[in-house]
Amino acid sequence: MKIQNEETLINWGEKLGALLEKGDVLVLSGDLGAGKTTFTKGIARGLGIDQMIKSPTYTIVREYEGRLPLYHLDVYRIDGDPDSIDLDAFLFGEGVAVIEWGELLEQALPEDYLQLTLSHADQGRNLDSYAVGSRSQELLEEWIHDLA
Numbered sequence: 001m002k003i004q005n006e007e008t009l010i011n012w013g014e015k016l017g018a019l020l021e022k023g024d025v026l027v028l029s030g031d032l033g034a035g036k037t038t039f040t041k042g043i044a045r046g047l048g049i050d051q052m053i054k055s056p057t058y059t060i061v062r063e064y065e066g067r068l069p070l071y072h073l074d075v076y077r078i079d080g081d082p083d084s085i086d087l088d089a090f091l092f093g094e095g096v097a098v099i100e101w102g103e104l105l106e107q108a109l110p111e112d113y114l115q116l117t118l119s120h121a122d123q124g125r126n127l128d129s130y131a132v133g134s135r136s137q138e139l140l141e142e143w144i145h146d147l148a
């Protein structure tokens with residue numbers, strides 16, 4: 001799916017955020033600057049969070065309170081050692097987990113998650129998605145329906 005500008009990416013994130021339920025896990029992949037954090041700003045908005053979202057690159061995780069808690073992780077710096085954080089607290093907690101560079105977690109990922117991959121495309125971005133598991137499949141279908 002082609003995304004022309006930052007506003008559209010935030011808007012799509014907001015629509016997805018509005019659909020999220022407790023226990024949902026989103027894995028965001030893509031190079032530095034691809035838009036993972038920008039997309040998370042939209043998700044936060046959709047969860048009713050009005051705090052400013054800052055990249056968790058150095059802190060690994062930031063938590064926000066909205067309609068549901070949002071656990072925003074950036075695991076780039078823990079690659080190879082998922083045991084260095086209490087991942088289960090975020091994956092199986094009260095809220096939803098959005099994990100930048102989540103693909104690095106490999107076997108530590110849960111059975112059900114939505115994989116979203118952003119890449120640079122001309123001036124805009126491209127977004128690829130696939131669902132791992134039935135809950136994510138349902139979420140993806142609802143989201144695509146809302147985007148149309």
Ligand code: ADP
Nearest residue numbers: 004005006009032033034035036037038124125
């Ligand atoms: P990441 O978290 O993937 O490293 P960020 O969201 O922090 O990426 O940064 C994306 C950068 O790219 C921002 O500075 C944003 O303004 C810029 N940008 C330019 N065009 C777009 C677009 N179409 N979608 C998203 N971000 C864009």
Ligand code: MG
Nearest residue numbers: 036037055100
């Ligand atoms: Mg980021």
